Structure formats: C-alpha cells, structure tokens
Amino acid sequence: MWSQPRPYGLGEIQSRDPVVSARFFRVRCAVLLFGFCAILLLILLCYYNAGLRLSTAWETKNHYRSHYFVYIVVHLEISKQCDLPRLQVRLYHFHGEHSIINFIACTTSSAPTSKATSSTARTCKSNLKENLPYRTRPKLQESLTTRPAKGTKHPKPCPAGNYTGKRSKILLDRSYGVTRADLVLAFLWTTWQAFFINPIHHQLFLENLPEVAKESDYPGLDVFVCTADPFKEPPVGVVNTVLSVLAYDYPTEKLSVYVSDDGGSQLTLFAFMECAKFARHWLPYCRKYNIMDRSPEVHFANDTSLFPETKEIQVMYAKMKATIEGVVDQGSINVDQLIDDRMVKAFSKWNPGFTCHQHPTVVEVLLKSDKDKDVTDHYMPNLFYLAREKNQAIPHRFKAGALNTLIRVSTIMTNAPLILILDCDMYSNDPKTPLRALCYFLDPNIDPKLAFVQFPQRFHNINKTDTYGLEHLLETQVCSIGMDGLGGTIFMGSGGIFKRQVLLENHSTPHKLWNETKESEDVSALTHRVASCVYEENTKWGSEIGFRYGTLVEDIYTGFRLHCSGWKSVTCNPTRAAFLGGMPIAFNDFLCQSSRWYLGLLQTGLSKFSPVTFGMKFLNPLHGMCYVQFHFRVFWCIPIIIYAFLPQLALINSFPIFPKVSDPWFCLYAFLFLGSYGKDLYEFVMAGSVFQKWWNRQRMVLILGSSCFPLSIFNWLLASLRLSTFEFNVTSKVLDTELSKRYEKGIFEFGVDLPLLLPVSVAALINLLAFVMGIKEIVINIGRFEDFLGQLFIAGFGMVNSWPIYEAMVLRNDKGKMPIKTTIKSVCATLAICFVFGSAF
Ligand SMILES: O=c1ccn([C@@H]2O[C@H](COP(=O)(O)OP(=O)(O)O[C@H]3O[C@H](CO)[C@@H](O)[C@H](O)[C@H]3O)[C@@H](O)[C@H]2O)c(=O)[nH]1
Numbered sequence: 001m002w003s004q005p006r007p008y009g010l011g012e013i014q015s016r017d018p019v020v021s022a023r024f025f026r027v028r029c030a031v032l033l034f035g036f037c038a039i040l041l042l043i044l045l046c047y048y049n050a051g052l053r054l055s056t057a058w059e060t061k062n063h064y065r066s067h068y069f070v071y072i073v074v075h076l077e078i079s080k081q082c083d084l085p086r087l088q089v090r091l092y093h094f095h096g097e098h099s100i101i102n103f104i105a106c107t108t109s110s111a112p113t114s115k116a117t118s119s120t121a122r123t124c125k126s127n128l129k130e131n132l133p134y135r136t137r138p139k140l141q142e143s144l145t146t147r148p149a150k151g152t153k154h155p156k157p158c159p160a161g162n163y164t165g166k167r168s169k170i171l172l173d174r175s176y177g178v179t180r181a182d183l184v185l186a187f188l189w190t191t192w193q194a195f196f197i198n199p200i201h202h203q204l205f206l207e208n209l210p211e212v213a214k215e216s217d218y219p220g221l222d223v224f225v226c227t228a229d230p231f232k233e234p235p236v237g238v239v240n241t242v243l244s245v246l247a248y249d250y251p252t253e254k255l256s257v258y259v260s261d262d263g264g265s266q267l268t269l270f271a272f273m274e275c276a277k278f279a280r281h282w283l284p285y286c287r288k289y290n291i292m293d294r295s296p297e298v299h300f301a302n303d304t305s306l307f308p309e310t311k312e313i314q315v316m317y318a319k320m321k322a323t324i325e326g327v328v329d330q331g332s333i334n335v336d337q338l339i340d341d342r343m344v345k346a347f348s349k350w351n352p353g354f355t356c357h358q359h360p361t362v363v364e365v366l367l368k369s370d371k372d373k374d375v376t377d378h379y380m381p382n383l384f385y386l387a388r389e390k391n392q393a394i395p396h397r398f399k400a401g402a403l404n405t406l407i408r409v410s411t412i413m414t415n416a417p418l419i420l421i422l423d424c425d426m427y428s429n430d431p432k433t434p435l436r437a438l439c440y441f442l443d444p445n446i447d448p449k450l451a452f453v454q455f456p457q458r459f460h461n462i463n464k465t466d467t468y469g470l471e472h473l474l475e476t477q478v479c480s481i482g483m484d485g486l487g488g489t490i491f492m493g494s495g496g497i498f499k500r501q502v503l504l505e506n507h508s509t510p511h512k513l514w515n516e517t518k519e520s521e522d523v524s525a526l527t528h529r530v531a532s533c534v535y536e537e538n539t540k541w542g543s544e545i546g547f548r549y550g551t552l553v554e555d556i557y558t559g560f561r562l563h564c565s566g567w568k569s570v571t572c573n574p575t576r577a578a579f580l581g582g583m584p585i586a587f588n589d590f591l592c593q594s595s596r597w598y599l600g601l602l603q604t605g606l607s608k609f610s611p612v613t614f615g616m617k618f619l620n621p622l623h624g625m626c627y628v629q630f631h632f633r634v635f636w637c638i639p640i641i642i643y644a645f646l647p648q649l650a651l652i653n654s655f656p657i658f659p660k661v662s663d664p665w666f667c668l669y670a671f672l673f674l675g676s677y678g679k680d681l682y683e684f685v686m687a688g689s690v691f692q693k694w695w696n697r698q699r700m701v702l703i704l705g706s707s708c709f710p711l712s713i714f715n716w717l718l719a720s721l722r723l724s725t726f727e728f729n730v731t732s733k734v735l736d737t738e739l740s741k742r743y744e745k746g747i748f749e750f751g752v753d754l755p756l757l758l759p760v761s762v763a764a765l766i767n768l769l770a771f772v773m774g775i776k777e778i779v780i781n782i783g784r785f786e787d788f789l790g791q792l793f794i795a796g797f798g799m800v801n802s803w804p805i806y807e808a809m810v811l812r813n814d815k816g817k818m819p820i821k822t823t824i825k826s827v828c829a830t831l832a833i834c835f836v837f838g839s840a841f
C-alpha cells in the first residue's frame with residue numbers, strides 16, 4: 001500500500017527515471033505532521049471539553065428527569081472575571097440531549113441550591129428577561145435578587161450538583177453546539193488528510209508509444225457524448241464537442257462518436273445532420289494544419305486568418321451555426337429544410353404523439369467510416385445519433401441510463417475496446433488525448449486491473465479570480481493524484497476512458513455478463529431492442545454491470561463500485577488540458593447543481609453501498625476515507641451553521657463562549673484555525689493557484705455550507721420518506737451576455753429570488769449585527785475585550801466573507817443585485833432570530 005507505484009505511461013521503455021515525482025514531498029510530510037498534531041490537540045480538547053460537559057449534563061438530566069420535554073436547568077457559579085456569581089441557564093431537549101443554547105446572566109446573589117426545580121428555573125428565566133430589579137417572588141428569587149452590601153465576599157457556589165467550580169469553568173461556559181461543531185470538523189478534516197498521504201504524479205512518454213504499438217494495432221475507441229435538452233444545452237455547443245472529438249488524431253476507421261439525445265429532439269438530430277456535412281471540411285482542415293483547438297468555435301474565436309482556407313471554413317461554420325440556431329429559435333424544422341428522402345424519413349418519426357418523455361427509439365447513422373469521405377477523399381469516423389426509447393411509466397435513470405443504452409448499442413455497432421465518456425459541455429482541447437490514454441492502456445507494465453483513465457475536469461469559462469470557486473481545484477487536481485496512490489481516482493463523469501470489458505463484467509464473475517449478439521437478428525432490430533426502455537428489466541444492468549443506478553452522481557458511484565470490485569484507475573493530467581468544460585456562471589444555477597451533487601453523494605453515503613460500511617470492506621482504509629470525505633461533505637453544514645450563528649448570537653447578547661485571550665486554550669483555537677486555513681491555502685498554492693482564488697473558494701464553502709448542504713440533507717430526508725423523488729435537473733448552458741460580463745468582472749450574481757439564498761443573507765446580517773454589537777460592548781467596557789475577541793473575530797471573518805451580499809443588498813443597481821424580496825425576507829428572519837434568542841438570554 002505504501003510502496004511507490006510502478007511508473008505507468010510507457011516510462012520504462014527507454015529506462016527513463018521513475019516518473020513518480022517527489023517534489024515537495026518533505027514539505028508535505030512536515031505539513032501533514034503539523035496537521036496531525038493539530039487534529040490530535042483538537043480531539044483532545046473536544047474530548048476533555050465534551051467529557052466534562054457530558055458528565056455535568058448527565059447528572060443534571062437525572063435531577064430533572066421527571067419533567068417535561070424541555071428542561072431548563074439553572075446553575076450558579078462564581079465567575080473570576082467579573083467577580084460575580086453567574087446564573088447559567090441551559091435548555092435540554094427531550095432526548096436528554098443538550099441544547100445548543102447555554103447562557104449566563106450576571107446576578108448579585110448568593111447561590112441557589114442545585115436542587116432547583118425546573119419551575120424555579122423558569123422563574124429565574126422570566127426574571128432575567130424582565131431585568132433587574134426583579135419582582136419579589138419565592139425564595140430563590142429573593143436570593144437571586146438581593147444585592148449584597150458593598151465589599152461583601154461572594155459566597156461559594158453550592159458544591160452539590162453539577163458544577164465543580166474548577167478553573168475550567170470558562171470551558172464549561174462554551175456551548176455544546178461549538179463542541180459538536182468541532183467534532184464534526186475534526187472528523188471531516190481527518191478524512192480530508194487521506195488525500196495527501198501518497199500522491200502520485202504520473203509523467204507520460206507519448207514519444208514511446210510507437211515502440212509498443214503501430215497505428216494499426218491501436219484499439220478502437222467509441223466516444224459517448226450525452227445531451228438531454230436542446231433548450232438548456234444549445235445544440236451548437238454539442239456540435240462543437242462532437243467535432244472536436246471527430247477530429248482526433250486517431251485512425252478514423254477505429255473512431256466512432258455516439259450522440260445520446262435524452263431530449264429526443266428533432267432539433268438535435270437536425271443539428272447533427274448539419275454537423276456531419278460540415279465535418280467533411282473541418283476534419284481535413286484540422287489535419288492539414290495540425291490545428292490544436294478542434295472545436296471550431298474556439299478555433300475561430302482565437303485566430304481568424306491563419307491559413308489560406310481559414311476564412312472559407314469560418315464562413316461555412318458561421319452558416320451552419322446560424323442554420324442550427326435558427327431552427328432552435330423557431331422550435332421546429334421547416335419542410336423546405338428537409339432536402340432529401342433520408343431526412344424526410346428520419347424526421348417522420350416525430351409524429352404528434354412524440355414527446356421528450358414518451359417516444360420510440362431513434363437511431364441514425366450520420367457518418368459511416370467505410371463509406372463516407374471528406375473533401376480530400378479520406379474516410380471519416382463513424383457518427384451515430386441515438387435517442388433511446390422513453391416511456392413515462394418506466395424510470396429512465398438519467399445519464400446513467402443513457403450511458404448504459406449507449407454501451408449496448410455500441411457493442412452491437414462497433415464494439416470498440418475503449419470507451420470515452422463526455423458531457424455535451426466538454427470539448428476536446430488536445431487532439432492527442434486518446435494517444436495519451438493509450439500510454440496507460442498499452443503499457444506493458446500496466447496493472448491488468450486498470451479500468452479507466454481519468455482526465456480531470458478543467459473549465460474554460462471561469463473568470464480570473466474564480467468568484468464562485470467553480471474550478472474545484474483541490475478536488476480535480478489534488479484529490480485525484482492523492483487517490484491515485486491509494487487505489488485509483490474517482491470517475492468524474494466526463495473525460496474518462498474506460499475499458500469496455502470492465503463495464504460489462506463483474507469481479508465475482510469475470511466472464512461477460514452481457515453478450516447479446518444474435519446472428520439471426522439484423523443490426524437495426526437488435527439495436528432497437530437493446531435501446532428499448534424495458535430491456536433492463538430483470539437484468540443486472542445498473543446494479544452489477546454498466547453505470548450504476550440509485551444515485552444522482554452515477555459517476556463517482558460507478559467509480560467507487562468498480563474500485564470496490566478490485567479495479568484500479570489512474571489520473572492523466574497533461575499540462576494542456578485534455579478537455580475543457582463549462583460550469584454554470586449564474587450563481588443560482590451553480591447552487592442548484594451543487595445541491596444535486598451533494599444530494600447524490602449523500603444518497604450513496606447513506607445507502608447499503610456506503611463507503612463506511614461497504615467501502616471499508618473492500619478498499620484500503622485511506623482510499624475509503626477519501627470516499628467518505630466526498631460522500632459526507634454535506635455535514636460541513638453542522639460546523640458552518642453553528643459557527644455562522646451561535647458565537648454571533650451569543651455576542652449580540654453579550655455572552656462569551658470562547659476562552660479569554662489570556663487563557664492558554666485560546667492559543668489552541670487560534671492555532672487550529674490558522675493551521676487548518678493555512679494548510680488549505682498551502683495546498684491551493686502548491687496546486688498552482690493564487691490567494692484570491694483560494695479566498696473565493698473558502699467563501700463558497702461557507703455559502704454552500706449554509707445553503708446547499710442543509711438543503712441536500714432535507715431533500716434526502718424527503719425522498720427517504722417518499723415525499724419526493726430524486727430528479728436530475730440538467731444545468732443550463734445557455735449564455736446570457738450581460739450576466740457573463742458581470743461574471744467576468746467578478747461581481748456576484750443574485751438576481752433570482754431563490755430560497756437557497758435566504759440562509760446565506762440571514763447569516764451575513766447576523767454577522768454584521770454581532771460585529772457592531774461586539775464593538776459597542778467593547779467600547780463601553782474595554783475589559784470585556786479579552787472575553788469577546790474570539791467571537792468578534794468570527795463575526796468579523798463572517799462579515800468580510802459576506803461583503804458581496806451586503807453590496808448586492810444595498811449598493812448595487814444592476815440586474816444581478818439581491819432581489820428586494822429576498823432582502824426584506826432576510827431582514828425579517830434576522831430580526832426574528834435575534835428576538836427569539838434574545839428573549840431566551
Ligand atoms: O437525464 C439526463 C440528464 C443529464 N444528461 C447529461 O449528463 C451530462 C451532465 O449534465 P449537467 O447538467 O452538465 O450536469 P453537471 O452537474 O455539470 O455534471 C456533472 O455531474 C454529473 C453528476 O451529477 C455528472 O454526470 C457529470 O459528468 C458531471 O460533469 C450532460 O451532458 C447531460 O446532457 C443526460 O444525458 N440525461
């Protein structure tokens with residue numbers, strides 16, 4: 001497990017140096033050591049803190065067990081700092097669990113006995129609300145409200161009950177909520193470290209490929225491109241993706257491209273008919289001039305007058321684009337656009353009963369590699385269009401279902417040993433990508449269990465500072481190589497090249513589970529049969545073969561199941577990105593996409609194939625920890641929400657919950673905060689990024705933690721209770737120029753009154769309020785600075801992070817500002833929260 005892996009990528013052929021880079025290895029080790037010490041200290045602290053508190057709680061609970069669902073318990077203690085006895089009121093939930101609220105009020109009384117009943121506790125509480133001087137009430141109150149004569153020493157607190165009166169009372173003052181937040185943080189932080197234990201940087205030796213295989217020996221490659229909605233995923237974009245792979249530097253007779261149209265749209269088919277015509281010009285042009293950007297849109301955007309034919313091809317492209325966009329805008333195809341019998345026949349399938357949810361299978365062969373030639377008389381790769389059969393009564397399993405249909409159809413049509421999976425928003429950025437993958441698949445030293453090569457997702461539409469942290473740098477660049485050293489990287493949904501056999505067989509039954517070829521049936525009939533929506537009934541598709549069902553993140557889940565079956569994977573991350581994709585730059589789209597991802601991850605995380613229960617049985621524990629980190633990331637919402645609200649609400653009510661600055665424990669908190677943030681920044685910079693991007697990413701984690709993560713948990717609960725179903729909402733890829741301009745400038749985009757934004761803006765307002773109140777408190781009584789520094793810092797940190805939200809609420813006037821509705825709702829919610837918590841204090 002710990003040994004350095006063999007140098008894949010044809011590295012050994014000319015006895016090159018091992019390719020595993022040890023760059024920064026020592027620094028990494030030192031940082032890791034530092035990290036582990038920090039985490040250990042944190043756990044010790046939590047344990048100590050929680051242990052102490054739990055014992056108190058337990059005793060207390062037993063005292064008042066006979067009472068209602070919510071207990072209010074009163075403690076009195078002498079505070080050294082203000083030299084006054086403190087009344088501590090705690091709420092206990094019905095399970096005997098502690099509440100996250102725990103507060104203190106200063107009184108000038110002698111101690112009540114710890115035998116105070118919950119009714120006296122309630123009396124105290126109401127008195128506290130009404131402030132001093134209290135009305136005369138029963139005994140306890142008297143004792144609480146009688147101000148002792150000046151100079152009188154305070155009586156010792158009652159030794160009985162739950163308070164020990166030791167030095168650690170500052171710790172006792174800390175809320176359980178914060179303790180819990182720390183424990184979740186400790187857990188997630190520890191699992192996160194697994195990615196940094198054994199990272200592997202593979203280096204590729206493409207120049208050695210000819211030594212192991214001639215072009216004629218290359219395995220066939222089937223490329224699957226998925227699209228699902230012509231209005232959310234403009235067909236011109238999908239055409240660009242397809243053209244960029246059709247033009248690969250790969251023997252054309254071995255290359256086939258399949259377009260899966262889950263939207264079952266004639267607009268998409270029409271676009272690909274146009275695409276096939278344009279490809280006859282585009283492919284030879286790319287070959288002749290060895291063009292790097294083989295997506296025409298990108299090529300023409302970068303350079304326009306490079307070669308003699310450039311202008312001519314550009315005009316053709318513009319014409320094709322206008323035709324396709326015209327048809328999409330119009331929503332249908334004119335009869336005069338059906339120029340031959342073949343087109344008439346193909347589009348006749350779209351009869352009035354044909355909808356995107358209910359239609360028969362449509363298969364169209366748009367280019368045939370042994371028949372169709374380009375303008376220079378070269379054969380072209382295969383190009384197929386497939387819209388699988390859909391029936392509203394039968395679940396279609398979203399993208400995983402589409403991919404499984406493609407696997408079956410392609411096995412019948414071309415049966416290439418390698419399969420490349422691509423999303424429609426990801427074009428190829430390097431024509432040699434398949435050859436790079438071959439450096440792994442054909443390497444004589446390769447582990448025979450290698451299932452797939454993953455080219456990490458990289459994106460073309462991200463602004464300079466990555467305002468929304470869309471790049472996912474750590475996940476795609478760092479975690480991937482981290483997992484490589486532990487058994488294999490995740491499958492990221494797009495840009496993965498699989499061995500077909502891996503998707504068709506199972507570890508326990510290493511022979512093919514699916515072998516459909518029947519001599520008697522002709523190819524067309526067979527294709528229709530395997531693409532039908534009932535085909536998978538009572539088969540192992542989706543459970544043991546193909547892409548696995550049961551989650552919205554079929555990609556990570558399928559990769560995980562393959563790893564559990566003993567398959568391996570490897571990351572290939574060349575300097576020039578193999579593929580470039582698009583991320584949603586509208587903030588609300590991004591939040592919806594993230595909610596889907598985290599819901600999907602939670603779905604698997606809490607299923608019977610959870611990485612904790614199932615994964616740990618089959619994976620090496622560190623590899624399992626990596627998957628645990630991904631699947632349970634939503635639980636970041638616990639510490640994030642607690643830290644976004646609790647210290648602030650306590651501050652608003654002048655209640656300290658952290659140790660004083662002079663207390664040694666304070667240093668520990670400072671150390672843990674700086675250590676974990678510092679390490680994160682270090683990882684980011686080491687991965688080639690900059691401070692600004694890191695800052696934006698950490699802000700986005702805070703935003704996701706208070707919006708998408710809890711929503712995903714809520715949606716998961718709803719779906720588990722069968723009150724809703726899991727839906728794959730396709731992300732919109734339509735560009736809005738105004739919005740793009742604002743995004744380029746790094747301006748946050750709100751614009752839509754999205755419920756997801758509410759908790760984020762409420763948190764922003766509470767942090768602002770807390771900071772102002774905290775400053776006020778300190779100005780009035782400078783001696784309290786030491787008490788409140790921790791909370792003030794957290795509120796200030798929250799405030800700095802929330803700057804774009806304040807800006808969007810009051811300073812902006814463009815379309816992307818916070819909708820007035822959301823602002824009003826969040827102000828009301830903030831006031832309500834302050835009132836509820838304020839009255840509790
Ligand atoms: O019913 C469906 C739904 C989606 N898709 C296709 O799936 C791809 C991904 O959809 P998109 O809306 O772009 O989702 P993203 O969140 O951007 O996709 C990421 O997350 C998905 C899992 O949630 C992975 O499948 C993707 O590969 C990964 O890029 C697109 O090509 C869609 O056309 C289908 O083919 N059928």
Ligand SMILES: [Mn+2]
Pocket residue numbers: 423425582731
């Ligand atoms: Mn996408």
